[in-house]
Amino acid sequence: MIDRRRLLLTVCLVWLASALPVSAAHIPGFPAHPLELETFARLFYRTGDIELMADYATGFSGEPLQYQSSKVTLGGYYRLHRNVKAGLFYSFQSGMQHDDDWIVYGDGNWKWEDTRSRWEQVLSADVSPRFMLDFLPGRTWVFMQKLRYSYNFYNNHQILLARPGLTYFHMVEREPVVNIGLQYAVYGALNFGPSPVYRHGPYINILYHFSPHVQFSVGAGRQIVRWDDSADFRALHPDESYADRRYRPWIIDAGVLFRLGSR
Known part of the structure; x- marks a missing residue:
């Protein structure tokens, strides 16, 4: 009788050990040392108060680091005032991951959808007032407050940066x-997610003026990202949630800027 109980207990423990990893597989995991790398090339052409812009960026992420995203942006700035610029931009992007990209496949496995071949279109408008702070040491400090509204036509998400x-x-x-610039970015979710802020963090950038027409840029920062439960997850696990978890990637970018036209 004792041997039967021991056998039954052993079977139960083995079953639980094998079942636990499967039951937790529907919760997305994050890399132990998350890193997001971006390279870009940006072209400006200025004529009078108008400055046109074309930008191409490529993103890499994951462990090991691999190609993840591409983004093409066209648009420009108009100088409303000596200290204020307004911008309008249209972007084509692939490889972006949204909350609902955490999906369950037919075999029951949960994975982030591979979105590298999915192209999205985003319309953005911003305003950037800036002020010289010549009372600081060196007298060449500038404060800028960028506000940017973006609308994603793929999922109707609206974001205020x-x-x-x-x-x-x-x-x-x-x-x-x-x-040498120091910034703090706050991304507000205007019509999605459980929190009004879904991403935020500091960023430092160094820009070297190689010539009046060529500049090299390198930057680094840390972001805190909040993911909401995906539609598949809510449908299959209505009593669970992973929205309280945080993804904290390091951000590194490097690129070259070309400036043409009248200065």
Whole structure:
């Protein structure tokens, strides 16, 4: 009788051990050392108060690091005032991951959908007031507050970005040589998610003026991202949630900027 009980207990423990990983497989996991890398090339053409822009960016993420996203942006800025610019942009992007991309496949496995071949279109408009803070040491500090509204035609998501920043310009013979900027970006979810803020974090950038027409940029930051439960997850696990978890990737970007036209 004792041997039967021991056998039954052993079978139950083995079953539980094998069942636990499966039951937790519907909860998305995050890399132990998350890193998001972006490279970009950006072209500006200025004529009078109008500055046109074309940008191409490629993103890499995951463990090991691999190609994840591409983004093409066209648009430009118009100088409303000496200290205020307004911008309008249209983007084509692939490889972006949204809340509902955590899906269950026919075999019962949960995975992030591979969106590298899915193209989305995004319309953005922003305004960027800036002010010289010449009372600070060096007298070449500029404060800028960027506000950008974006509408994604793929999922109708609306986002409001608020990004205050402080930049120091190192000047030689009245010409900028190096810019060092510190920013804090807050991404507001206007019509989706459980929280009004779904992503935020600090960012530092260094811009080297190789010539009046060519600049090199490198930046780094840390983001805190909140994911909401996907539609598949809510349908199959209505009594569970992973919306309280946080994804904290390091962000690194590097690129080159070309500036043409009248200065």
